[in-house]
Amino acid sequence: MFYVMSVTETVVTHARTPKTYQSAEVVSGHKADHAATDAAHRLNRQAETLEAFVVVENENKLDKGERYPQVLAAALEQRQESEAAARREAAASEITEAAQEHTYSFPAVRGIQAGKEYYIAQIPYGVLVKLFVFDEEDVPPELRAQRSLNEKRARDIGQYLFWRFPGDDFRYLFWCLYADGRR
Helix, strand or coil: CEEEEECCCEEEEECCEEEEECCCEEEEEECCHHHHHHHHHHHHHHECCCCCEEEEECCCCCCCCCECHHHHHHHHHHHHHHHHHHHHHHHHHHHHHHHHHCCCCCCEEEEEECCEEEEEECCCHHHHHHHCCCCCCCCCHHHHCCCCCCHHHHHHHHHHHHHHCCHHHHHHCCCCCCCCCCC
């Protein structure tokens, strides 16, 4: 059975006759949930406060006009848990959709060389183009072309690699990123 209960002490004006309902008071009982929902919406439109009436499903018979604070508290707690679960599910769905929109998959090989882990991947040109898209109007022409070699920066990188991978480890280190914009 579905019951409409008042959440707080509420005054409802209907046909110029104000009616006061106490907190947790059963206002009406219904066999169908849609009938109880319609009654609650009707009362909420007439009430002085928002969400003054809720629909509660209960297996036990509740008498109209009586107060059942425990039943109301349990129903409100269940409602909050359901709303929180729905919010979590919506957020998870939104994250999954966003990840699928902005995720590219391609095969990679993991290897170990000189005790160091490394990965090799071949990225199809079409995916590479999508990953490095920029608006040509916003980027000046000198920044779109290949930059000239900065010798000081190259020396700094060389010294870093020399100190980061001492001894024989350095000779096994090969880094390469090659992308040719021409087809």
